[in-house]
Amino acid sequence: MKQFGAFVKKEFYHILRDRRTLFILLGMPVVQIIIFGFALTNEVKNAKVLVFDNAKDVASTSIIHEIDASQYFDVQQNVTSYSQVESAFKRGAVKLAVVFPSGFNNDLEHVNKAPIQLIADASDPNTANTLINYASAIIMDYQDRITNEHRLPYTISTEMRMLYNPQLKGAYTFVPGVMAMVLMLVCTMMTAITIVREKEMGTMEVMLVSPVQPLKVVIAKAVPYLLLSMVNVASILLLSVFVLDVPIHGSLFLLVGESLLFILTCLAFGLLISTVTDSQQIAMFISLVGMFLPTIMLSGFMFPIENMPILLQVISHIIPARWFFVIVTSVMIKGLGLGAIWKETLILMGMMLFLLTLSIKKFKIRLA
Amino acid sequence: MNNDTIISVEGLTKRFGDFTAVDSISFQVGKGEIFGFLGANGAGKTTAMRMLCGLSMPTSGKASVAGFDIYKQTEEIKRNIGYMSQKFSLYEDLTVRENIRFYAGIYGKTNSFIKEKTAFVLKQLHLEKDADKLVRSLPLGWKQKLAFSVAIFHEPQIVFLDEPTGGVDPVTRREFWNMIYKAAEDGITVFVTTHYMDEAEYCDRVSIMVDGRIDALDTPSGLKSNLKASSMDEVFLMLARKAKRTGD
Numbered sequence: 001m002k003q004f005g006a007f008v009k010k011e012f013y014h015i016l017r018d019r020r021t022l023f024i025l026l027g028m029p030v031v032q033i034i035i036f037g038f039a040l041t042n043e044v045k046n047a048k049v050l051v052f053d054n055a056k057d058v059a060s061t062s063i064i065h066e067i068d069a070s071q072y073f074d075v076q077q078n079v080t081s082y083s084q085v086e087s088a089f090k091r092g093a094v095k096l097a098v099v100f101p102s103g104f105n106n107d108l109e110h111v112n113k114a115p116i117q118l119i120a121d122a123s124d125p126n127t128a129n130t131l132i133n134y135a136s137a138i139i140m141d142y143q144d145r146i147t148n149e150h151r152l153p154y155t156i157s158t159e160m161r162m163l164y165n166p167q168l169k170g171a172y173t174f175v176p177g178v179m180a181m182v183l184m185l186v187c188t189m190m191t192a193i194t195i196v197r198e199k200e201m202g203t204m205e206v207m208l209v210s211p212v213q214p215l216k217v218v219i220a221k222a223v224p225y226l227l228l229s230m231v232n233v234a235s236i237l238l239l240s241v242f243v244l245d246v247p248i249h250g251s252l253f254l255l256v257g258e259s260l261l262f263i264l265t266c267l268a269f270g271l272l273i274s275t276v277t278d279s280q281q282i283a284m285f286i287s288l289v290g291m292f293l294p295t296i297m298l299s300g301f302m303f304p305i306e307n308m309p310i311l312l313q314v315i316s317h318i319i320p321a322r323w324f325f326v327i328v329t330s331v332m333i334k335g336l337g338l339g340a341i342w343k344e345t346l347i348l349m350g351m352m353l354f355l356l357t358l359s360i361k362k363f364k365i366r367l368a
Numbered sequence: 369m370n371n372d373t374i375i376s377v378e379g380l381t382k383r384f385g386d387f388t389a390v391d392s393i394s395f396q397v398g399k400g401e402i403f404g405f406l407g408a409n410g411a412g413k414t415t416a417m418r419m420l421c422g423l424s425m426p427t428s429g430k431a432s433v434a435g436f437d438i439y440k441q442t443e444e445i446k447r448n449i450g451y452m453s454q455k456f457s458l459y460e461d462l463t464v465r466e467n468i469r470f471y472a473g474i475y476g477k478t479n480s481f482i483k484e485k486t487a488f489v490l491k492q493l494h495l496e497k498d499a500d501k502l503v504r505s506l507p508l509g510w511k512q513k514l515a516f517s518v519a520i521f522h523e524p525q526i527v528f529l530d531e532p533t534g535g536v537d538p539v540t541r542r543e544f545w546n547m548i549y550k551a552a553e554d555g556i557t558v559f560v561t562t563h564y565m566d567e568a569e570y571c572d573r574v575s576i577m578v579d580g581r582i583d584a585l586d587t588p589s590g591l592k593s594n595l596k597a598s599s600m601d602e603v604f605l606m607l608a609r610k611a612k613r614t615g616d
């Protein structure tokens with residue numbers, strides 16, 4: 001244990017003395033989130049909203065009021081029929097419509113449950129997503145508030161309709177995507193590179209000639225990156241809550257736990273990469289092509305999986321980030337609990353164990 | 369094999385595909401000996417040494433190191449040897465002291481042993497003032513001397529040195545060999561590869577490897593008189609002329 005501690009300490013020296021890399025690793029998520037934050041605010045500020053209120057009661061009125069008060073939305077007009085909604089979208093006069101059923105407040109008070117329909121113009125899917133997410137967040141906040149006030153579990157279910165692009169569903173955001181990308185870079189790529197660097201420099205050989213268990217060396221190398229990733233998770237979440245106004249609706253504990261699971265999966269993959277090559281360049285190349293690109297293209301955060309060709313949809317199943325993306329979206333944006341994501345969690349866990357076992361098996365004690 | 373034999377090798381062979389890098393070599397090294405392992409680039413020196421250190425699995429043949437079998441008892445071998453690889457193998461971004469501390473820790477030495485011995489090594493190398501400088505900032509010769517000190521820090525029975533003086537200036541090479549003598553006096557067996565022929569003169573016995581085979585094995589003076597050569601350089605030229613392999 002003392003020996004292991006010495007290994008970890010040495011690894012921290014390497015990382016802390018390479019200021020430039022450290023700066024990039026810690027700064028990258030911040031920059032990504034902030035750039036996105038600016039792009040986002042420019043894009044959706046004061047989006048025109050149409051309201052079709054069949055209820056006209058206290059609940060619907062206060063929700064409309066809150067939507068209007070938000071910097072992202074500007075409630076334009078009230079209409080009285082679906083055909084008016086449709087024609088407004090056709091004219092491109094609005095980006096989002098909010099529909100309350102009649103007796104909205106009544107249902108809420110008596111069965112504690114009521115639906116709201118959100119309709120967005122999905123011909124611009126990114127904006128549509130963002131608008132739906134923001135509107136959902138406002139509605140969710142309202143629900144949380146009345147739940148707290150009355151100590152009753154109110155549920156407002158938001159039903160979403162993406163006009164003109166019905167395939168696109170669910171709430172995608174940038175935050176889960178940035179998280180997956182950053183963790184992948186820090187854990188998979190940096191771990192692979194740091195282990196391979198020791199092979200390239202010949203220091204790994206010296207350790208293999210010593211009585212120390214090589215696996216211990218390698219695991220010690222992964223520990224600092226695990227901590228670094230947790231720092232990144234924290235900074236991404238803080239920025240998304242305080243800069244992007246994307247609140248965490250579900251359990252923070254669950255979110256962090258799931259992130260840890262994903263981090264371990266990435267570390268195991270980095271370990272695996274380090275067992276198949278002796279060159280830092282190749283390790284970087286495999287990490288980028290084998291992990292980073294598929295994560296961006298196939299995890300569902302850039303392009304909706306439902307819109308992909310069948311072959312790519314099938315391939316997307318083996319991408320850990322795909323499952324992590326669903327998990328983060330569910331917990332963070334939709335406020336769901338473990339009950340809703342146990343399947344994805346199990347899949348990630350399976351992938352992690354598989355990768356770890358494979359890399360430990362492949363980790364050769366004798367180099368050749 | 370008598371009691372004073374510490375390395376014993378018989379018919380040791382390593383093939384990579386259909387290329388035979390080490391071709392059935394046999395020799396013995398006595399306790400406390402400085403054994404020179406000579407050969408041109410690509411002769412197979414590193415490959416042979418790596419098999420003895422347990423880094424590489426032989427294709428065939430037998431060998432024991434410090435009384436332990438290289439197939440079955442690699443863990444025991446590891447505890448009894450030191451190794452300085454052909455590549456520079458200290459951490460450039462750690463200080464002199466941190467490097468010593470780290471490698472000594474690998475061998476599970478106690479803190480008091482490490483502390484005492486570190487002071488001794490720093491003094492011996494005249495590095496007391498530079499102990500907290502990054503290794504990166506030292507000249508190559510100093511780095512090599514430090515790497516050697518680190519390789520024998522845990523007081524192994526045998527130390528394997530793979531071209532330890534490659535690229536080092538002649539004066540520092542002399543100093544390096546003084547350190548090797550010192551280690552041998554302390555009872556450490558030294559197994560050293562080199563392609564500097566003048567260094568062969570410093571060894572108790574040398575073997576000369578050509579194309580994966582050992583073509584000659586004797587004391588430096590024995591080799592010279594056998595081949596009627598005036599220097600080891602000449603001995604080597606006579607033997608190496610037969611080589612078909614070119615270095616890589």
Ligand SMILES: Nc1ncnc2c1ncn2[C@@H]1O[C@H](COP(=O)(O)OP(=O)(O)O)[C@@H](O)[C@H]1O
Nearest residue numbers: 368384389408409410411412413414415416616
């Ligand atoms: N892992 C390997 N795979 C294939 N060929 C190798 C490998 N390692 C060494 N060789 C070859 O074996 C020969 C001997 O190499 P080496 O032992 O490094 O020579 P030396 O140390 O005497 O310069 C060289 O031709 C080299 O290319």
Ligand SMILES: [Mg+2]
Nearest residue numbers: 413414415454
């Ligand atoms: Mg060599």
